């Protein structure tokens with residue numbers, strides 16, 4: 050395995066309310082916030098003694114990290130700094146637009162926060178209601194202005210595609226908002242009805258779009274974003290040059306990352322492990338569970354989700370041996386149909402085939 054720097058992911062397991070489509074681990078009872086922050090710092094100290102790596106990305110995700118105070122975030126950041134070597138890190142925090150004005154971003158920026166991922170999801174108030182979000186379009190506009198006036202310009206906005214009642218015009222309005230506000234990064238997720246969520250249990254009460262309609266929204270969004278100069282660098286991610294998420298690139302490159310918090314997953318030194326989805330256990334006696342991996346297949350699968358595809362050069366750097374010929378042979382089948390590009394060194398799914406990438410990838414690996 051190659052030696053990479055380390056990314057740290059902090060899972061913040063609190064939300065004011067549960068959105069009906071979401072299956073991320075979070076609780077609406079915030080009473081254990083203080084104990085949670087202490088447990089995160091304790092775990093960072095423990096891992097700092099075991100992992101000798103330089104941290105170059107830190108990502109606060111959730112849940113809703115913006116329910117922590119600026120002082121909580123700074124306490125966690127200081128603990129990372131005290132326990133790991135640090136090199137010019139990208140530090141991202143997911144923010145709910147309803148919380149922006151309550152956080153001291155100037156202070157956070159001073160302590161290193163330099164990127165925000167804003168859970169906008171839509172600029173249409175009726176769709177935001179359907180999604181059970183606690184913010185409206187005005188909150189998104191205010192948040193963007195507020196972040197910029199605090200000196201944070203590296204902003205990513207999420208949009209959900211396939212929300213009941215959504216139209217192409219809604220997507221266009223969202224993209225235009227991003228363009229006119231200089232937003233350099235957009236994540237566009239197709240609405241998936243996850244088992245166990247309120248949407249899943251009440252499917253018949255909602256007019257969800259068909260798979261074909263969802264595909265049309267995705268294609269529409271990809272084209273609209275491309276026209277506005279956003280590069281489609283991963284199936285769900287779009288960026289202006291140089292604004293790709295360094296932290297997320299670690300996931301797709303199988304670089305090392307340490308996830309801390311209940312439900313957080315890690316990949317360090319070729320080993321995958323995770324904390325259980327249980328806040329109390331995390332606070333009282335956090336232990337990680339190990340899981341099996343097939344790094345060769347995972348590397349190929351994740352690399353094929355990106356615009357760069359999988360290259361022999363990177364594969365060899367990571368795995369220590371050449372990308373087996375059999376993957377090239379299988380990929381050739383799709384090349385004939387224009388779905389894939391193959392060269393001696395690279396297999397890459399064409400952007401226009403991203404929508405069917407799951408099928409292509411499962412055939413190749």
Ligand code: SF4
Nearest residue numbers: 064067068071111112
């Ligand atoms: S979508 Fe975000 S805010 Fe909504 S429940 Fe899930 S983690 Fe919480």
